[in-house]
Amino acid sequence: MLKNWKKVSLATVLLSGLVLGACGNGSDGEAGSGDVTITYSIWDKIQQPGMEAIAEAFEADNPGIDVKVEVTPWDQYWTKLEAGAKGDSMPDVFWMHSNEIAKYATGGVLMDLSETYANSEVTSLDHFPEELVELYSADEAVYGIPKDYDTIGLWYNKTLFDAAGVAYPDETWTWDTMLEAAQKLNDPDNGVYGILAPLNRQEGYHNFIFQNGGYVLSDDKTESGFRLDETIEAVQWYADLSVKHGVSPTQSQFAENTNLSFFQSGRGAMGFFGSWMTGEMANNDYTAANADVAPLPKGKQAATVFNGLANSVAASTENEEAALKFVEFLGTEEAMRLQGENGAAIPAYEGTEETFLKAYSQFNMQVYVDQMENAYIKPYSAETARWEDVENSALMPVFDGTTTVKDVAADIVAGVEEVLANEK
Amino acid sequence: MQTKMNKTTALIHIVLIIGSLLMVVPFLWMVLTSGKTISESTQIPPQIFPEVFQIENYKAVWNSLPFVSFYINTGLMIVFRVLTSTLFSAMAAFAVAKLDFPGKNTVFSASS
Amino acid sequence: MMKSDVAIPKEKTVGTVTPAQRKRKMALWGWFFIAPTLIGLLILNVIPLFQSLYMSFQSVSTFGTSTFVGLDNYLKMLQDPEFWQSLKNTFFYAGIQVPITIILSLFFAVLMNTKIKAVGLYRTIFFLPMIAAPAAVAMVWRWLFNSEYGLLNAVLDKLGYSGNILWITDPEVAIWSIIIVGIWTNVGYNMILLLAGLKEIPKEYYEAAVVDGAGPLKQFFSITLPLLSPQLFFVSVTSVIGALQVFDIIFMMFDRTNLALKSTQSLVYMFFNESFVLNDKGYGSAIAISLVLIIMAITGIQLLAQKNGSPTTRSE
Numbered sequence: 080m081l082k083n084w085k086k087v088s089l090a091t092v093l094l095s096g097l098v099l100g101a102c103g104n105g106s107d108g109e110a111g112s113g114d115v116t117i118t119y120s121i122w123d124k125i126q127q128p129g130m131e132a133i134a135e136a137f138e139a140d141n142p143g144i145d146v147k148v149e150v151t152p153w154d155q156y157w158t159k160l161e162a163g164a165k166g167d168s169m170p171d172v173f174w175m176h177s178n179e180i181a182k183y184a185t186g187g188v189l190m191d192l193s194e195t196y197a198n199s200e201v202t203s204l205d206h207f208p209e210e211l212v213e214l215y216s217a218d219e220a221v222y223g224i225p226k227d228y229d230t231i232g233l234w235y236n237k238t239l240f241d242a243a244g245v246a247y248p249d250e251t252w253t254w255d256t257m258l259e260a261a262q263k264l265n266d267p268d269n270g271v272y273g274i275l276a277p278l279n280r281q282e283g284y285h286n287f288i289f290q291n292g293g294y295v296l297s298d299d300k301t302e303s304g305f306r307l308d309e310t311i312e313a314v315q316w317y318a319d320l321s322v323k324h325g326v327s328p329t330q331s332q333f334a335e336n337t338n339l340s341f342f343q344s345g346r347g348a349m350g351f352f353g354s355w356m357t358g359e360m361a362n363n364d365y366t367a368a369n370a371d372v373a374p375l376p377k378g379k380q381a382a383t384v385f386n387g388l389a390n391s392v393a394a395s396t397e398n399e400e401a402a403l404k405f406v407e408f409l410g411t412e413e414a415m416r417l418q419g420e421n422g423a424a425i426p427a428y429e430g431t432e433e434t435f436l437k438a439y440s441q442f443n444m445q446v447y448v449d450q451m452e453n454a455y456i457k458p459y460s461a462e463t464a465r466w467e468d469v470e471n472s473a474l475m476p477v478f479d480g481t482t483t484v485k486d487v488a489a490d491i492v493a494g495v496e497e498v499l500a501n502e503k
Numbered sequence: 504m505q506t507k508m509n510k511t512t513a514l515i516h517i518v519l520i521i522g523s524l525l526m527v528v529p530f531l532w533m534v535l536t537s538g539k540t541i542s543e544s545t546q547i548p549p550q551i552f553p554e555v556f557q558i559e560n561y562k563a564v565w566n567s568l569p570f571v572s573f574y575i576n577t578g579l580m581i582v583f584r585v586l587t588s589t590l591f592s593a594m595a596a597f598a599v600a601k602l603d604f605p606g607k608n609t610v611f612s613a614s615s
Numbered sequence: 616m617m618k619s620d621v622a623i624p625k626e627k628t629v630g631t632v633t634p635a636q637r638k639r640k641m642a643l644w645g646w647f648f649i650a651p652t653l654i655g656l657l658i659l660n661v662i663p664l665f666q667s668l669y670m671s672f673q674s675v676s677t678f679g680t681s682t683f684v685g686l687d688n689y690l691k692m693l694q695d696p697e698f699w700q701s702l703k704n705t706f707f708y709a710g711i712q713v714p715i716t717i718i719l720s721l722f723f724a725v726l727m728n729t730k731i732k733a734v735g736l737y738r739t740i741f742f743l744p745m746i747a748a749p750a751a752v753a754m755v756w757r758w759l760f761n762s763e764y765g766l767l768n769a770v771l772d773k774l775g776y777s778g779n780i781l782w783i784t785d786p787e788v789a790i791w792s793i794i795i796v797g798i799w800t801n802v803g804y805n806m807i808l809l810l811a812g813l814k815e816i817p818k819e820y821y822e823a824a825v826v827d828g829a830g831p832l833k834q835f836f837s838i839t840l841p842l843l844s845p846q847l848f849f850v851s852v853t854s855v856i857g858a859l860q861v862f863d864i865i866f867m868m869f870d871r872t873n874l875a876l877k878s879t880q881s882l883v884y885m886f887f888n889e890s891f892v893l894n895d896k897g898y899g900s901a902i903a904i905s906l907v908l909i910i911m912a913i914t915g916i917q918l919l920a921q922k923n924g925s926p927t928t929r930s931e
C-alpha cells in the first residue's frame with residue numbers, strides 16, 4: 080500500500096513539474112510556426128490603443144513578426160525591468176524614461192541604435208528635437224529613440240470661471256493674475272479651491288523654479304538649484320498658495336485625494352496637468368464637458384518643464400533583427416502619426432504634432448505644443464529618484480506650513496549634492 | 504433555567520451579529536461604491552446607495568485588463584500550489600510525527 | 616497500516632532483521648518524506664537568506680556590481696534616525712495589534728463554541744477579511760478612512776462626534792488606523808485556529824467543573840486557557856511574526872507625500888523603499904537581516920517562555 084502511495088505521489092510531483100514547465104514555454108508559441116514574437120513593454124494603459132495600432136501597422140508590413148504590447152503600471156515597471164536586466168529576460172522593445180536612462184545606459188543593458196538609424200531608409204534622427212536625442216544618448220551611442228514629448232498646462236474649469244465671472248486664463252497671465260483669479264474662485268465653504276497645487280515636481284514647483292529664473296540641478300549635475308534665491312523664492316510662492324493664501328488644498332487633503340480627483344469632481348477651478356493626462360480629461364464626463372487648458376502663467380519668464388519618452392531595445396534581446404526593425408518603424412512618420420491620432424501622446428517627430436491636436440480637438444491642445452518654445456528639460460541624473468526623494472522629504476513640512484523653504488534649503492542642498500557626488 | 508439560557512443565547516447572538524457587521528461593512532461599502540459614479544462617490548457627506556447601480560464601471564474595468572487570462576493563471580496556480588503544498592506538508596508532518604530518524608529534532612526546529 | 620509496512624519488511628525472515636537495519640530503514644523513509652519540504656525551504660528560504668546576508672555587507676550598485684564594505688551598512692543603519700523611527704513604529708504596531716487581536720479572537724471563539732444556531736454562518740463571515748487580498752483591503756479601508764468622503768467620519772458624525780478625524784494624514788492617529796486594519800484582517804483567522812483548539816477540550820472537564828461548583832469564569836481560567844495554550848502559543852508566535860513584517864497596508868494607504876508616513880513606516884517598508892525605490896540594496900539588505908534577527912530573538916523568547924511557563928502538557 081505504502082509503495083503504491085509513494086509511486087502515485089512521486090508521479091504527481093513529476094507530472095506537475097512537467098506541466099508547469101510546458102505551460103511556461105507554451106504561451107509564446109501561439110503565434111504559429113516560424114513567427115517571431117517580440118514584446119513591447121509600456122506603462123501607460125491610456126496609450127495602449129495607440130501602441131497597439133502601431134503594432135498592427137507594423138505587423139501588416141512584416142508578416143513574420145508578431146508584436147505583443149504589455150502594460151505594466153508605472154509603480155512596478157522599473158522594478159520589473161531591472162529584474163529583467165539582471166536576469167537577461169528584458170522585453171525586446173520598451174519605453175525608456177529620462178529618470179532612468181542614465182542608469183540603464185551605463186549599465187550596458189541597452190542596445191546602441193545609432194547605426195540602425197544612420198542606415199535607415201525610412202527615418203532618421205534629424206526629425207526629432209535635438210535635446211531629446213541628446214537626453215537618450217551617451218558618447219556617440221544612441222540608446223533610445225524619442226517617442227513623444229510632453230509639457231505642462233494650466234487646466235481650468237470653465238463652469239466655475241463663468242459662475243465667478245472671471246475671464247479664462249491665457250498667455251498674458253502672470254503669477255499675480257493667477258493668484259488673483261484663484262482668490263476670486265476660491266469657495267472653501269462649498270469645498271471648492273481656486274487652484275490645485277500639490278507637492279509635485281514635474282507638474283508643480285519645478286515649472287515655477289524655471290519661470291523665476293532658477294534651476295533645479297546645475298548643468299554639470301554637481302550642484303542643487305536650492306542654492307539660488309530664485310529657486311527658494313519660487314518654491315515658497317508655490318507652497319504659499321496653500322499655506323498663506325488658502326487657495327489650494329492642504330497637504331493632508333492632497334494625501335487623501337489626488338489633484339486629479341479634486342479637479343474631476345469640480346472642486347478645483349484650476350490645476351496643473353501634463354499633456355499625458357489629456358486622455359483622462361477626455362474620458363471623464365465632467366472634465367470633458369467643463370474643462371480646457373491654457374499656457375502656464377509667466378513669472379520672470381514663461382517656462383515649462385518638458386520631457387520625452389523613448390523607445391529602447393534590450394542589449395540581451397534574442398530577436399535582434401525583429402526588435403531593431405520594430406524600433407526603426409516606431410521612429411517613422413507613419414508610426415508617429417498613428418500615435419498622435421490615437422491620442423496617445425504628442426509625437427516627437429517634427430510635423431506630426433497636429434495628429435495629437437486633432438485627436439483632442441475639444442480642448443485647446445495647441446497650448447502644449449506652443450510651450451515647447453520655452454521648455455526646460457525635466458531635471459535628471461543617474462540617481463534621479465534619490466535626490467527627488469531628498470527634495471520631497473524636506474519640502475513636506477514646508478507645504479504643511481510648519482517651516483519655510485529658506486529654512487530647509489541648506490538641507491536640500493546638502494542632501495541633493497551628496498547624491499550627485501556619489502553618482503560619479 | 505430556560506429563560507436564563509435564552510437570555511444568554513440572545514446576548515451571544517447580538518454580540519456575534521455586531522462582530523459580523525464589523526467584519527462585513529468594508530466589503531459592503533466596496534460593493535456599494537463600485538456602483539457609484541465619480542461624483543456620487545465623492546459627495547460630502549457620503550451617500551450610501553448609488554442612485555442607479557452603474558454596471559458600466561464593471562464593464563470598463565473588464566475591458567481594461569485581460570481578466571480572463573488572469574483568472575486562468577490564478578486558477579492554475581491555486582490547483583498546483585494546493586496540491587503540492589498539502590502533499591509535501593502531509594509528508595513532512597508524517598515523518599516528524601510518526602517516524603524516528605536522526606536529525607529529526609534539528610530539522611523540525613529549523614523548519615519552524 | 617503504513618507503519619507496519621515500514622517496520623516489518625516482508626522479504627526478510629524473522630531473526631535476520633537487526634534493529635539497526637530497521638532503524639536505518641526508518642531513517643531513510645523519514646528523510647525521504649521530509650525531503651520536499653526541506654528542499655523547498657533551502658532553496659526558497661535559506662539560500663536567499665544567506666544571499667541577503669552577503670548583500671548586506673556590500674554596497675550594491677545598479678545591475679549587480681557590488682563592492683565589499685564590511686559593516687558600513689549596519690553602522691549607517693544604527694545611526695539612521697529613520698531606522699529607529701521605523702523600529703519604534705513596527706514595535707508599537709505589533710505590541711498593540713497582536714494582544715488586541717488575540718483577545719478578540721479568543722473572545723469570539725469562545726462565543727462560537729457555544730451551542731447556538733448559525734455558527735457556521737458566523738464563522739464564514741468572520742473569515743471573510745482573510746480571503747480578501749491585502750491590496751484590496753488597504754484600498755477599501757483607505758476610502759473608509761478618507762476624512763471627507765469616508766464612511767467612518769460620516770458615521771461618527773451621525774453618532775454626535777463631529778470632530779473630523781484625519782485617520783490617515785494625522786501623524787498621531789495614522790498608526791492607530793493601521794492597527795485597526797490589522798486587527799480586522801486577522802481576528803477571523805486566529806479565531807478559527809483557537810476554535811479548533813477549543814473543540815479539542817474534552818467536555819468531561821467542564822462537566823466535572825460544574826459538578827464541583829465552578830462558575831463560567833473560573834472554568835475559563837482553569838480549564839479553557841491552560842488546555843488551549845498550545846494553540847494560543849501558536850497564534851501568538853505567528854501573529855507577532857506577521858505583525859513585525861507589516862508592509863502592504865502601509866504601502867497602499869500612505870503616499871510618499873503623506874506627512875503621516877514617517878510615524879507609520881515599518882521596517883519592511885523601509886527595506887522596500889531603500890532597496891527598490893532608492894536603489895541601495897546593500898543597505899536594504901542590512902535592514903532586512905536586522906529584522907530577521909529581531910524576529911528570531913522574539914520568537915526565541917516566546918519559545919522559552921512557553922517551555923518554562925506551560926502548566927499541564929496534554930498527552931498525545
